[in-house]
Amino acid sequence: MKKSIRENAGFPRVRLRRNRKSVWSRRLVAENRLSADDLILPLFVTQGENKKTPVAMMPGVFRLSVDLAVKKIKEAKELGIPAVAIFPSIDAKLRDAKASEAVNAKNLICQTVAAVKKSVSDIGIITDVALDPYTSHGQDGLVKNGEILNDETVEILCCQAVIQARAGADIIAPSDMMDGRIGALRDALDAAGFEAVQIMSYAAKYASNFYGPFRDAVGSTKNLGKADKKTYQMDFANSNEALREVALDIAEGADMILIKPGMPYLDILWRVRETFHVPVFSYQVSGEYAMIKAAGSLGWLDEKAAFYESLMAFKRAGATGIFTYYAIEMARELRGGL
Ligand code: PBG
Numbered sequence: 543m544k545k546s547i548r549e550n551a552g553f554p555r556v557r558l559r560r561n562r563k564s565v566w567s568r569r570l571v572a573e574n575r576l577s578a579d580d581l582i583l584p585l586f587v588t589q590g591e592n593k594k595t596p597v598a599m600m601p602g603v604f605r606l607s608v609d610l611a612v613k614k615i616k617e618a619k620e621l622g623i624p625a626v627a628i629f630p631s632i633d634a635k636l637r638d639a640k641a642s643e644a645v646n647a648k649n650l651i652c653q654t655v656a657a658v659k660k661s662v663s664d665i666g667i668i669t670d671v672a673l674d675p676y677t678s679h680g681q682d683g684l685v686k687n688g689e690i691l692n693d694e695t696v697e698i699l700c701c702q703a704v705i706q707a708r709a710g711a712d713i714i715a716p717s718d719m720m721d722g723r724i725g726a727l728r729d730a731l732d733a734a735g736f737e738a739v740q741i742m743s744y745a746a747k748y749a750s751n752f753y754g755p756f757r758d759a760v761g762s763t764k765n766l767g768k769a770d771k772k773t774y775q776m777d778f779a780n781s782n783e784a785l786r787e788v789a790l791d792i793a794e795g796a797d798m799i800l801i802k803p804g805m806p807y808l809d810i811l812w813r814v815r816e817t818f819h820v821p822v823f824s825y826q827v828s829g830e831y832a833m834i835k836a837a838g839s840l841g842w843l844d845e846k847a848a849f850y851e852s853l854m855a856f857k858r859a860g861a862t863g864i865f866t867y868y869a870i871e872m873a874r875e876l877r878g879g880l
Contacts, residue, residue: 574857576850578622578876582668582823583869586759587611587654588631599755600828601835603867605631608650608657614870616662621873625666627715627865628654630675631760640684641676645701652709659710668742669711671703671727672718680757680766682718682774690773696723700730707736715800717744719774725794742823743796746784746810749775752803752829759828784810785817792820798862803827805852808859815860824856825865834868846875 561571586605588595593607606614615626630650636643643649655667672682673695679685683695695718703714714731716723724743731739749772757763776783788799799818801811804826815822834852838845849868856864866872 574854576853576857576872576876578873579624580853580857580861580863581623581869581873582625582627582863582865583614583618583623584627584629584825584865584867585611585614586629586631587650589633589650597755597759599758599832600867601839602871603759603831605759608654611654612657612661615658615665618870618873619662619665621870621877623665623869623873624863625668625713627668627670629670629756629760630654632675634761637676637678637765639678641673641698644673644676645698645705647705647708649705652705655706655709655711666712667710668713668715669706671699671706671714671716671723673698673702674718674757674762674766675760677762678765679769680762680764681769682771683720692720692722692774695720696726699723700726703727704730704734704736707731707734707739711739713740713742713798715742715744717747717802719744719747719771719776722794724791724796728795740797741795742798742800743791744800744802744825745788745791745796746807746814747775747800747802748778748807750778750803750806750827750829752806752827755828755832778806781810781813785813788814788818792818796820798823800825800865803830804856804864805830808855811856811859811861821862822860823863823865824859824861826852826856826867828867831867846871850875 561567588605588607590607591609594604594610597603618626628651632643632650651669658667674680674682681690683690699718706714716727724741727741749770798821800823801807801814802825804824811824834845834848837843849872853864
């Protein structure tokens with residue numbers, strides 16, 4: 543290539559810093575934007591009234607009794623957050639090997655959904671379908687001779703989903719990773735008259751070390767002990783397998799897909815986004831939240847700025863929306879024009 547042509551193709555005529563020279567120009571050329579519409583708030587609920595107990599490993603996050611959860615969800619709605627996801631922290635007494643409480647139509651989650659539906663409108667309620675908050679062993683499925691049973695677990699998940707839908711849940715979000723559960727859940731919901739209830743599948747959920755604080759929040763850490771979830775959650779060495787998981791769940795009727803965890807898995811999010819044309823959500827999980835909070839509290843990071851950057855990274859990688867425990871704080875910041 544002749545020197546003059548090479549020069550024509552680049553510097554000094556081309557200077558990428560020109561578009562970055564001022565705030566207004568950076569705003570003008572920004573490729574992605576974060577808004578409250580992108581955020582989903584996960585919430586922990588607990589028994590009782592006017593009760594709020596802190597989750598030690600997640601500063602700023604609390605287990606809320608139903609009345610306080612309703613208030614929080616109202617606040618989320620006022621800030622423009624389109625949906626919340628609720629997780630139960632139930633009494634140890636109510637946990638057993640079969641997760642009986644998961645299919646009790648009056649359980650904490652059903653009570654919460656009913657209470658929210660009575661007093662807040664126009665916000666989506668996402669309920670978790672998995673057995674771990676209800677089992678005495680902390681696994682997401684039934685256990686027999688040390689093995690996690692697939693098809694027997696799926697049957698219970700179907701009952702769990704139907705009672706949640708009956709209580710008023712808008713989106714059923716199975717986080718259990720059993721095979722074939724999306725098709726079975728769709729059939730069960732349809733048979734019970736809930737054709738309009740959406741399914742958001744945790745399609746690619748990895749056996750991750752970043753879930754620790756969540757397990758503490760729902761009280762399953764001790765129950766799980768030294769056991770792991772590697773026979774059903776995905777191996778973090780794999781990514782082609784994630785595409786197979788997603789393809790199957792779409793074929794079985796999932797309306798939306800979730801990739802989890804978040805930041806360490808942006809490559810998976812990107813590949814799924816490029817391959818399939820369905821809404822793809824991502825989950826900034828408890829361990830990711832805890833890391834930013836911990837560094838922030840030590841003064842090693844600017845907490846707000848780090849959350850903003852991390853959430854923008856999800857957008858850049860193609861997320862339709864993001865579950866984040868920081869949703870309320872971020873929505874408030876965005877309203878102020880961050
Ligand atoms: C369990 C479930 C987990 C999370 C959501 N649902 C933990 C696990 O699989 O052990 C983790 C969420 C987080 O860490 O924020 N069904």
